[in-house]
Amino acid sequence: MRALIIVDVQYDFLPGGALAVPHGDRIIPVVNRLQRDFDVVVATQDWHPASHKSFASAHVGSKPFDIIDLEGLAQTLWPDHCVQGTAGAQLSEALDIRLVEAIFRKGTELSIDSYSGFFDNGKRRKTGLAGYLWDRGVADVAVCGLAADYCVYFTAMDALQLGFGTSIVEDAVRPIDESGYAAKRAAFLQQGGKLLAVGG
Ligand code: VGL
Numbered sequence: 001m002r003a004l005i006i007v008d009v010q011y012d013f014l015p016g017g018a019l020a021v022p023h024g025d026r027i028i029p030v031v032n033r034l035q036r037d038f039d040v041v042v043a044t045q046d047w048h049p050a051s052h053k054s055f056a057s058a059h060v061g062s063k064p065f066d067i068i069d070l071e072g073l074a075q076t077l078w079p080d081h082c083v084q085g086t087a088g089a090q091l092s093e094a095l096d097i098r099l100v101e102a103i104f105r106k107g108t109e110l111s112i113d114s115y116s117g118f119f120d121n122g123k124r125r126k127t128g129l130a131g132y133l134w135d136r137g138v139a140d141v142a143v144c145g146l147a148a149d150y151c152v153y154f155t156a157m158d159a160l161q162l163g164f165g166t167s168i169v170e171d172a173v174r175p176i177d178e179s180g181y182a183a184k185r186a187a188f189l190q191q192g193g194k195l196l197a198v199g200g
């Protein structure tokens with residue numbers, strides 16, 4: 001069985017949002033078309049408590065995109081985004097969710113960030129996504145969504161490490177930072193990841 005993992009297609013990552021990914025909205029029609037080609041479709045949702053420690057606003061004297069040490073892990077600080085229950089945290093209305101079987105929320109613990117849809121950044125806790133996919137008999141996953149250089153990349157790397165055949169859907173991801181993504185994409189390929197081009 002093949003699964004499509006749709007990462008964080010939320011208003012705060014779309015143009016006009018708090019942590020907007022350039023042209024992030026352009027992937028949505030591609031993601032909508034893709035879904036019918038998979039046996040299983042799941043999504044993730046970044047879902048932070050207010051004052052989450054990944055927010056620059058939670059650290060006196062810090063600004064967005066500074067890097068700090070957070071409980072032993074390097075943490076990029078972000079503008080406040082995807083706060084639980086806010087409009088910015090909602091999945092885009094333009095995303096077709098009819099085939100989405102389950103939505104895995106992440107980033108819910110105050111003091112640790114979670115880029116991957118599988119684990120927090122310290123691999124302290126699982127989200128349940130891996131178990132869900134295994135229970136559904138999934139052997140291969142394709143990852144799409146936002147942002148290519150953070151949550152898509154870390155989700156894809158964890159999928160590889162968990163033993164899933166893993167692709168990133170090239171036409172259905174956009175990065176926050178193009179040059180940072182180029183290096184991460186190379187690391188993903190080096191680990192045995194594949195790229196899927198669907199046209200779009
Ligand atoms: C993301 C930064 C912070 C993402 C989430 O979805 O890629 N990036 N939180």
Ligand code: ZN
Nearest residue numbers: 046081082107
């Ligand atoms: Zn976040």
